Amino acid sequence: MAFKEEKGNKTKEKKGNSMLSKEEKEKLIIRLLKENKTYREITHLTNANPPQIFSIKKKLEGEEHQPSMNIRAFELFKQQNEPVDVTTTLRIGAEETLKYYGEYLKLKGETKLLTIRNELKDDFEPFFDLYSKMKSNDYTLEELEESLTIIRQINDARINLAKLEHKEQEYIKNMEELRIQTQRLYRARTFEQSELKKLAYARRAMIAG
Numbered sequence: 001m002a003f004k005e006e007k008g009n010k011t012k013e014k015k016g017n018s019m020l021s022k023e024e025k026e027k028l029i030i031r032l033l034k035e036n037k038t039y040r041e042i043t044h045l046t047n048a049n050p051p052q053i054f055s056i057k058k059k060l061e062g063e064e065h066q067p068s069m070n071i072r073a074f075e076l077f078k079q080q081n082e083p084v085d086v087t088t089t090l091r092i093g094a095e096e097t098l099k100y101y102g103e104y105l106k107l108k109g110e111t112k113l114l115t116i117r118n119e120l121k122d123d124f125e126p127f128f129d130l131y132s133k134m135k136s137n138d139y140t141l142e143e144l145e146e147s148l149t150i151i152r153q154i155n156d157a158r159i160n161l162a163k164l165e166h167k168e169q170e171y172i173k174n175m176e177e178l179r180i181q182t183q184r185l186y187r188a189r190t191f192e193q194s195e196l197k198k199l200a201y202a203r204r205a206m207i208a209g
Helices: 002-017 022-034 039-046 050-065 069-078 083-090 094-136 141-208
Strands: none
Touching: 022 039, 022 050, 039 050, 069 083, 069 094, 083 094
16 A cells, blocks of 8 residues: 555656756756666656756766866966956856955965965064064054165165265375375476586586686
8 A cells, every 4th residue: 555655656756747847857857866866767757868867967067076166266366367357257246256356365465474484484583573563563564665765775875875985085095196196207307407407507617618
């Protein structure tokens, strides 16, 4: 009696399934495939033929292996696509796109922090101290950038001052060499004039004698 009742229920279920729309039948086949039903059982319950079941199974496997929407969005953002391009490519709404974009930027920021941590290694503590001092003194990034600009300007001024001092030393050295040469020329000319005077005196003495 129970067997006849169960058989009757299955017959009613099969008859009801045969009246399903294409979309409803596909959803039913997907549910049955996930329940690990055999092709024979699915055919019996849905009146679908094996090629139809196989096609839906391949489609289901493709969807299962398809990356999730946020992963696909992250990949597009990583390729430097704008949010509007991601929206049109994935065919999702602006709100969902902006949500994924915010998550991507957050992950990217954390990646940069990890990169800095790996680069600094044991020198990460001064970086942390700098952040703590900025936070305790309510310094903004703009103020930090302004301070760094001033420091760079001071360093540039020191370099230029050192160059000017070097040029000044070269100028003093050249002036000293010029002074020495001038003195040599003066002594040479004085000696020449003295010798000329001697010659002139000797000539007059010869004429007089």
